[in-house]
Amino acid sequence: MEGTAVTTPDHMHAISPDTARAVDDVLDYARRRALYRDVPLDKPMTPRELERLASGSITADGIGARRAIALFENVLAPACISTDHPGYLSFIPSAPSKASLAFDVVVSASAVYGGSWMEGAGAVFAENEVLHWLAKEFGMPAAAGGVFVQGGTIGNLSALVTARDDARRRAAEAGRAAPARWVVVCSAEAHSSIASAAAVMDIDVATAEVDADGRLRGDAVARVLDEHGDAVFAVVATAGTTNFGIVDDIAGVGAAARERGVWFHVDGAYGLAAMLVPEARPAFAGVGLADSLIVDPHKWLFAPFDACALLYREPALALGAHTQKAEYLDTLTGTPDWNPSDLAIQLTRRARGLPLWFSLATHGTEQYRATIAHGIDLARRIADEISARDGLSLVREPQLSVVVFRRDGWSLADYEAWSAKLLDEQQGFVVPSSHRGEPVLRFAIISPLTTFELLTAILDTLQ
Ligand SMILES: *Cc1c(COP(=O)(O)O)cnc(C)c1O
Numbered sequence: 229m230e231g232t233a234v235t236t237p238d239h240m241h242a243i244s245p246d247t248a249r250a251v252d253d254v255l256d257y258a259r260r261r262a263l264y265r266d267v268p269l270d271k272p273m274t275p276r277e278l279e280r281l282a283s284g285s286i287t288a289d290g291i292g293a294r295r296a297i298a299l300f301e302n303v304l305a306p307a308c309i310s311t312d313h314p315g316y317l318s319f320i321p322s323a324p325s326k327a328s329l330a331f332d333v334v335v336s337a338s339a340v341y342g343g344s345w346m347e348g349a350g351a352v353f354a355e356n357e358v359l360h361w362l363a364k365e366f367g368m369p370a371a372a373g374g375v376f377v378q379g380g381t382i383g384n385l386s387a388l389v390t391a392r393d394d395a396r397r398r399a400a401e402a403g404r405a406a407p408a409r410w411v412v413v414c415s416a417e418a419h420s421s422i423a424s425a426a427a428v429m430d431i432d433v434a435t436a437e438v439d440a441d442g443r444l445r446g447d448a449v450a451r452v453l454d455e456h457g458d459a460v461f462a463v464v465a466t467a468g469t470t471n472f473g474i475v476d477d478i479a480g481v482g483a484a485a486r487e488r489g490v491w492f493h494v495d496g497a498y499g500l501a502a503m504l505v506p507e508a509r510p511a512f513a514g515v516g517l518a519d520s521l522i523v524d525p526h527k528w529l530f531a532p533f534d535a536c537a538l539l540y541r542e543p544a545l546a547l548g549a550h551t552q553k554a555e556y557l558d559t560l561t562g563t564p565d566w567n568p569s570d571l572a573i574q575l576t577r578r579a580r581g582l583p584l585w586f587s588l589a590t591h592g593t594e595q596y597r598a599t600i601a602h603g604i605d606l607a608r609r610i611a612d613e614i615s616a617r618d619g620l621s622l623v624r625e626p627q628l629s630v631v632v633f634r635r636d637g638w639s640l641a642d643y644e645a646w647s648a649k650l651l652d653e654q655q656g657f658v659v660p661s662s663h664r665g666e667p668v669l670r671f672a673i674i675s676p677l678t679t680f681e682l683l684t685a686i687l688d689t690l691q
Contacts, residue, residue, distance in 0.1 A: 234289075250293035255333070257297050261305075262329055269315060269654045273307040314677040315656035315686070320470065320498050320524075323675035324532040324583070331586035332532045335579055342376075342579030345565035352568055355581035358588060362523065363539050365504055367516025374539035374546075375571040376525070376581035380497030381421040383522035383536035386550065386572035388412060388425050388462055390520065390540065391491035393549035395461035398489075407459035413452050414464040415444035417474065419495060422464055434460070442472060442624070446480025453488050462491040467512060467521075468499010471661060471670070473607075473628035475499060479514025486517060494521035497536065499628050501528035504593070505601045511627065520546075528600060528629070528674055531584040538572055546571040603629035603673045610671065610683045617687060623663055629673040632663065635690050640667040646690065656686050 240247070273281075282303045285291055291299075311322035324332075341347040342355070355376055363372040377383050392410055399406050410431040414422050415438045426433045434456055436448040444465060453460055463485040465476040478494060485492040494500070494515055500523040503512040515521065519541045525531035540546050551561055551570040560567055569575050588596065607626040614620045614633045623632040635643070643660035650656050661670045669690075671683060 253293050253297050257301055258333055262326060267310045267313045268306065269313045269651070269657060270306045270308060270310055271651050271654075272309065278303075278307060309651075309657055312675065313657070314675050314679065314682055315658075316675075317671045317673065317678070317683075317686075318657050318659045320527045320672050321674040321678075322526060322533060323530055323677070324526075325530045325587045325591070327590045328530060328583035328587035329532045332583045334586075335582050340579045340582070341576075342581075343569035343575060343577045344560045344567045346560060346563075346567075348579060351579035351582055352566060354585045355568070355579060356566070358581055358585045359537060359539060361588075361593070362537055366500070366512075366518075366521065366539070368518065368521075368539060368541060369516075371543075372539055372541050373543040373566075373571075374520075374537065375568040375577075376579075376584075377536050377538050377572045377574060377577075378580070379526070379534050380419070380495070380522055380524050380536045381424060382573060383497070383524075383538040384419070384421045384464075384493070384495055385425040385428060386538055386546070387493050387520035387522065387540070388422075388429060388464075389573065390546045390549040391462040391493065392429065392431070394491060394545050397548075399458070404458060409459060410461050411456050411459045412462045412464060413449060413456070413460055413490075415448075415466065415476065417442055417444070417469045417471070418464055418466050419470055419497065421497075422495070431461075432459075442469070442474045444476040444481055446477060446482075446484040449481050450484040450487075453484060453490065460488075460490050462493055464493045464495055466499075467494050467496035467515065468502065468628050470498055471630070471663070472624055472632055473499055473626060473630035473672075474624075475511045475627060477514075478512060479517070482514045482517035491519045492517055494518040497522055497524040498527045501600055502604060502628050504597050505604060506597070507601070508604060508628070525581070525584045528603070529584060529596070530587065530599065530674075535580040535584065537581070540571070543571060599676050602676045603678075606673050606678065606680060606683070607631050607671070609680055610673075610687075613680075613684060613687065620687065620690065623666075623668050631671045631673070632661065632668050633670075634666070634668050638667070643667050643669060650686065650689060655689070656682075658686065 340351045342351050345352055359374050411434050413434045413436055416435045417438055423433055434452050436444055436452040438444050449463055465478045465481040467475050482492045502508040522536050522538050525535040526533045547570050550572055552575055569577055607629040611622055611626050611631050614622055619636050621634055647659050660667045
């Protein structure tokens with residue numbers, strides 16, 4: 229369907245040989261890509277290269293679906309690193325299950341609106357099934373509930389906005405003046421999104437010292453809480469830091485917050501998924517104390533981008549902070565319905581929890597526990613291998629599925645050159661990170677297709 233000049237206004241929407249062919253072409257490609265036996269790692273191109281190879285696709289009459297999909301498959305997609313490649317070990321990799329990524333297509337094909345019960349009851353019900361299962365696993369009370377938002381950054385921000393709203397109201401009820409500056413307490417190892425939320429909210433961050441293992445503990449939090457008094461509206465513990473996978477002393481931090489009537493938030497965007505593994509569960513003791521928490525399905529729950537599960541102990545407090553009020557919304561907000569839009573910073577929302585729901589329904593919870601456990605086991609094994617090799621050393625023993633190590637004698641420039649070569653040769657994507665000013669290497673393991681052999685082959689290139 230090349231050069232589909234305008235015919236009638238419904239040309240793009242009507243059921244016709246043209247639209248059917250476009251749908252088929254796209255779904256054929258989606259099916260092929262979803263079932264690639266060897267996912268190519270790929271790599272970025274420069275703007276100039278892409279301009280040369282891919283510009284000119286937006287024209288008055290269109291280039292047709294076939295040419296557009298070919299452009300994507302042959303030029304644009306290869307210029308995107310495959311985050312689901314088993315050798316993608318940087319940041320936090322992505323490893324959506326086949327069921328979840330296929331169902332993401334259904335979410336689009338069905339034009340589901342996930343913001344309100346009135347419009348999306350069935351989708352919202354299914355998302356809530358997942359959220360309630362997660363809440364139970366995390367030890368939250370039965371009344372807990374929440375919403376899938378775009379990512380951990382929005383999840384943390386939404387939770388902290390709810391926490392401040394609650395603190396403001398309680399201060400007003402107690403006849404206390406609001407502080408000049410509200411303060412959130414976290415550790416220096418907390419994710420950058422906490423500082424970002426603080427900037428958006430125009431509040432201050434007070435950092436509490438971590439112990440020798442990099443963990444935030446209750447006594448350190450208690451000291452900072454007592455120093456800042458009523459100005460503190462929330463404490464954030466991290467259940468699996470991004471750089472190291474360290475789980476804070478959640479029970480201790482939670483107790484310190486609760487004793488002082490301060491909101492307790494657990495940021496488990498990456499690591500909280502590991503609480504589903506029975507052997508890892510003890511490290512997460514105290515998560516059930518949280519007033520709010522997050523975990524990202526697009527990280528270690530094998531869902532496609534982008535989804536963060538945000539849970540509240542008392543969802544009503546989030547409604548108070550987030551419900552948008554307007555005449556054109558009265559039909560929705562005037563009812564006691566469960567409207568996901570009202571629990572976070574958003575209005576229109578994709579039912580982005582559905583791919584996880586479908587995959588969980590398909591495979592069951594035990595499969596998830598086993599697949600998450602693979603990452604923890606493999607991290608342990610490769611850490612032992614690193615310790616045993618001359619010239620390599622661990623920066624810290626892994627707790628979850630992140631392994632941080634050094635190549636003795638290498639500078640940042642050495643690491644960068646090695647990393648570029650590894651990507652260039654399409655063997656892996658491992659970028660240097662840093663720890664206390666020292667450049668280091670880091671494997672973040674999510675995909676069950678990442679093997680010990682693949683990792684040792686990468687280590688071999690460091691000799
Ligand atoms: C990834 C991450 C975030 C941010 O989540 P996004 O989905 O990338 O916005 C927040 N906290 C921690 C601990 C993370 O690992």
